[in-house]
Amino acid sequence: MSLANSTIAKLRQRLLAKEISPRDIVTDVAQAIDSQNASIGAYLSWDLEKALKEADQADIAQPLGGIPIGIKDNMNVIGEPCTCGSRMLAENYTAPYDAGAIVKLRSAGAVPFGRLNMDEFAMGSSTENSALGVTRNPWDLERIPGGSSGGSAAAVAGNLAIATLGSDTGGSIRQPAALCGCVGLKPTYGRISRYGLVAFASSLDQIGPITKTVEDSAILLNHLCGKDARDSTSLDVAVPDFTLALGQDIKGLRIGLPKEYFISGIHAGVSAAVNAAIQKLEALGAIPVEISLPHTDVGVSTYYIIAPAEASANLARFDGVRYGHRSTAATDLMEHYMMSREEGFGPEVKRRILLGTYVLSSGYYDAYYLKAQRARTLIRQDFEQAFEKVDVIVSPTSPTPAHKLGALKDNPLAAYLEDIFTIPANLAGLPAISLPCGTALEDGKQLPVGLQIIGKPLDEMTLLRVADAFEKA
């Protein structure tokens, strides 16, 4: 069996048994990339020589010793590009340092390998907003992989990676994981350092693993979490051994079914798969409880005020002076800013910068941003009340399976509305996982469906416990 098809857990066993070496794994993943990346387009770049050198030096005794991990192209890895899927950073940016999450991975022995495509600056749900290439869904090459971490999910689904890192601001780990049939985990806000993750919306962004199994998700999470002095929002809380959540039963566990999430408009195949998943959880001993999250329908509006507002401030740093694209046509400083940004940013990024600038502009702040912040409180309170009655909440991850490439190209609002089930966990800072729960038939193709499980703050253990029990049943 190809090593690239394997999991962290299995490869670690074989490494410890001295059946294979880290070099074998990196070589095999590189071969998979060489043979398939031209059709899938998951990777934007990869440095095999560097990875082989690091593999040869990897300490197998470390918990992730010798395991290559693909990295979304918005996390800094020293000496490597970090394009964020943008022309702005594509020409001449080389990361001068390692992101906090990369430091953690390295200290556990892992080898960062390869840069994965994404919607430009993580803005989008299809990876079609990348300025640097198309990523296709390995299940059907005519379809999107989801996004914004589309490259990270497509690489795992297509066995072009063992596991990868993504980032999730409104569903950008969970939705592509769902559409590509992988496991994607967005931890509690603050679990993982955002230092060195190029900021999109700082109060929502969170890094997390995309893996082939729930077990791998737990293993990888063990070596990503923890306080980092360089991210003041990272939480100084104990990091449990997440693998202890595996292999447990879920008898008596209360699973909340928000009535606002099971609505018409969801693809029939997605509905059927998620309902079957709920029955399976019930058969495993879980107790379904109908709950209400009454502010669900303001989630998307709230998100599309807060995220662009924060993005418009964060992306002000791209001024063509310290890094990034610089226009050669400008004659004065104002023109330099305006033309460098106009030339460097793509359409969706401009759209969100404009939207964010508008909602923060003089005279509109109270009408939009302040209202959104109040709505955010109400959305969080909805969850607090729900979690008095249940241990986890389950829902579809995405209302539809993967669209065909280009299907929502000219309708940004329709694309935004599809984030309805994933956005609330970001607004409330909650951990959430998406795992495969069957397929839905669309145009004669069976396409993966994701089951989302949302947990209480810092309760990734219960998420992983439920997900693992479901996956193994």
Add this chain to the structure above:
Amino acid sequence: MPSPQIDIHHIAKLSRLALTNEEAVQYQDQLNRILGHIDQLSTYRLDAEPSAHAMPIFDVIRPDIARPGLTQEEALSNAPRRAMDQFQIPKVME
């Protein structure tokens, strides 16, 4: 509150984006539609304290002790233009 027509040229200037005329027309239309949807918020009674973060955030201070950071060379390594070990920008004074 019905959304007023967005003044795209004003917003583009605040955003430091030199939009083409074609882009301005397109974004004006798209933003008006997106804001039209977002205006649903004003139909809700939002009687809650605003929150900027999901988690309580506290000021974080550290000891005022020098610690390693990027070297000058590292900090300048990605500059599109540099001169005399500094970032170079277009002339701002005559």
